[in-house]
Amino acid sequence: MDAAAQPGYETFEAYRGDLLAHCYRMLGSLDEAEDLVQETLLRAWRAAGRYDPLRASPRTWLHRIATNACLDALEGRARRPLPSGLGPAGDPHAPLRPSLDVPWLQPFPDARLGDPADVAQQRAGLRLALIAALQLLPARQRAALVLREVLQLPAAEVAQVLNSSVASVNSSLQRARTTLRAAGPVLDELRGPADPGEHAVVERYLAAFEAADVPALTRLLADDVALEMPPVALWLSGRDDYRRFIERVYVMRGTGWRLVPVRANGGPALAAYTADGRAHSLQVFTVAGGLVRRCVTFADPAVFGPFGLPPAV
Template identity: 75%
Template sequence: MVQETLLRAWRAADRYDPRRASLRTWLHRIATNVCLTALEGRSRRPLPSGLGPAGDDPQAPLTPSTDIPWLQPFPDARLGDPADAVAQRAGLRLAFVAALQTLPARQRAALVLREVLQLSAAEVAETLDTTVASVNSSLQRARAALRVAAPALDTVREPSDAGERAVVERYLTAFEAADVPGLTRLLADDVALEMPPVPLWLAGRAHYARFMERVYAMRGPDWHLRHVRANGGHALAAYVPDPLTGVLHAHSLQVFEIADGLIRRNVTFADPALFDLFALPATTTGPWPPGPVRWSRPARPA
């Protein structure tokens, strides 16, 4: 979509009139039209919790649904200039992005342009080729829908590096030690565990703990994890050893939602192909050393 936007802008450059719109508004209008065209007839990309109620059996078969275009994690390292990254992270929160996709495309566009990109109502109206009154009406309907589906955008705050990172560090330590009681103490009572592309999802500490016992029984206790930043928050890349060679293989990316010092949601993307997005190796021959190394941000992909 970015490539198509730039191509259209280049082809129309001789028709751009700075007296009618700023360059920023003009480019946003082209990009919005490109995206609206691409979204025509396309289904939204859900998480398992958007498809049905939580399961009640942590031992249920883990059957992937490969026909569903699942929502995927986005590496914070690809946000560009670190000075701009902080301002963009709120709009990347996984819960917000998933809820955003419940909206019709034009309502979604109005909300993103107005509240994430901070365009004025007049600029949004020009971008969408409509009126300010229509934009305000779309925003009102979009906000009402999101109040049901997700937290308001202004409550999706920048994560506290001191508090939330400490929670994830303790989770990492407990996970690598196969310490299920230790993991459970870090969870909110109503914690949700999602595992796309498996449509099953679980809610509550007890189900989470029973599922983790199942994970260690199936895969063994010798997991190795590394911190990454995804969707504007903290995440862990999980590697599991081959029982014969000991080589660590990419397994899943766990993206967390943390509030009040507890993990409220863990979306575990069980797709090793996603590791390439985060410039992480598919295999490695040994664990990372403790300390800052495993918490450093990976190099931005070329």
């Protein structure tokens, strides 16, 4: 390839947000995804002289490098779960003990997507329930599904990326879809549109939470709503237990909370600050049918940094 025609680092850098989302889907960790994106861009820059634009677009070529970097990183790694992936729902009055030895799933700030080719598709493939379900798949099945269903690469290109055959890719996809169907309707989140009223629901949730209006907040919850609180392994199921836990929060931490809207994992989220202005947790919502179906509350102020949120207000 003519040196003058070689893509430069700036060309690769334009895909950073796209690659970050891809590596996050594979790993479930924003921290590790950032490291692997940097590794991907360095590998691409060093191999730029071997890049052939007639065989693949820069985006496909970069995703091939990133996927293989992720597969290397996943060897021997434990999956990153949410609490609901570790056991049955618990008691809203149970002790809140963090399980710091668990490599928990991390949230993804939408602002880090940059300008991907298809923003709506990128965001759909970032929903927490889907990311958690992807962690159930063996690494190569996970890669095949992400490349085919999220990035929508043709099966032949996926086979190229994975150094495999189209038949093998299709077999991996079939097994992956079977596993995910057993985990719930998460595949629908790849293509289904978001609830058009989700922002209004979360705005009402914000107002009720700040006002400590438990009845108003409870009316926004689905009957089978789930509340998860990593790094606490406890999770709750059902409107009544959710309500009891919120009542417990106000008893333990008082009222006067301030919530700041952000976007995480392709949907609305709220950063919660206690009455004394300290960062407390990031609440990421799943809304359907005009009701909150799931709230994953990352009870770790360390998650505020990647969202550009201050540690205190």
